Amino acid sequence: MKQKITDYLDEIYGGTFTATHLQKLVTRLESAKRLITQRRKKHWDESDVVLITYADQFHSNDLKPLPTFNQFYHQWLQSIFSHVHLLPFYPWSSDDGFSVIDYHQVASEAGEWQDIQQLGECSHLMFDFVCNHMSAKSEWFKNYLQQHPGFEDFFIAVDPQTDLSAVTRPRALPLLTPFQMRDHSTRHL
Structure with missing residues (x-):
């Protein structure tokens, strides 16, 4: 299970997610699991x-x-x-x-x-x-726009020329919104 979590986090965060981060996450998850299982039955019924x-x-x-x-x-x-x-x-x-x-x-x-x-x-x-x-x-998004290290992969930019016609969503607004980055480039999110 730990390896599966590590693989997912590596895919999402790349090299920025270290073994120290993983250990802190696992410790918190184990602590939360103990608290949760103390208070409730094991499964829904x-x-x-x-x-x-x-x-x-x-x-x-x-x-x-x-x-x-x-x-x-x-x-x-x-x-x-x-x-x-x-x-x-x-x-x-x-x-x-x-x-x-x-x-x-x-x-x-x-x-x-x-x-x-x-x-x-x-x-x-x-x-x-x-x-x-x-x-x-949000602060995370502001850090992304400011191009602060560690936030560059938190949001997914898409080329506005990409064919997104297969995307279905219950909104009348456009799927992508342009944002200006600190370096004055524009990214569509």
Whole structure:
């Protein structure tokens, strides 16, 4: 398994992902696995019921959406659902939360990490990591545009002359967007 992960990371990051990085990643994964398996049964089964919701779907006059959802969940849903799948709750700039600016934050208008932790005390949680695209306002993207070392392969530039007619997506906007790099070249992402 470790070799398979190494192969994937080598393909994605090339020589920039070192053995030290791998060991840190494996240590974190093993630690997370222990914490997760201590709290839940080994596998899903037919008795599990999952609620999928956006973090900002529940509103009240005096609370942000996540604490409002927590109250509603505790009162009405906890006995029905064993799992809650929260769609992106990170700060975002577009695409209904799927254009993530910062994966380490909870969108301030939705709530805070304490609200997520509270929900996790009474339900198994799942989150969308959304690693396949992120906001042009994120620090990673800014570092890419500035051509900082280590960020050159984080985004995929495509020649605008490439035939992309086979790509299907539920958006009316163009597939590629031009961005100016620090060296004044233009890349289409």
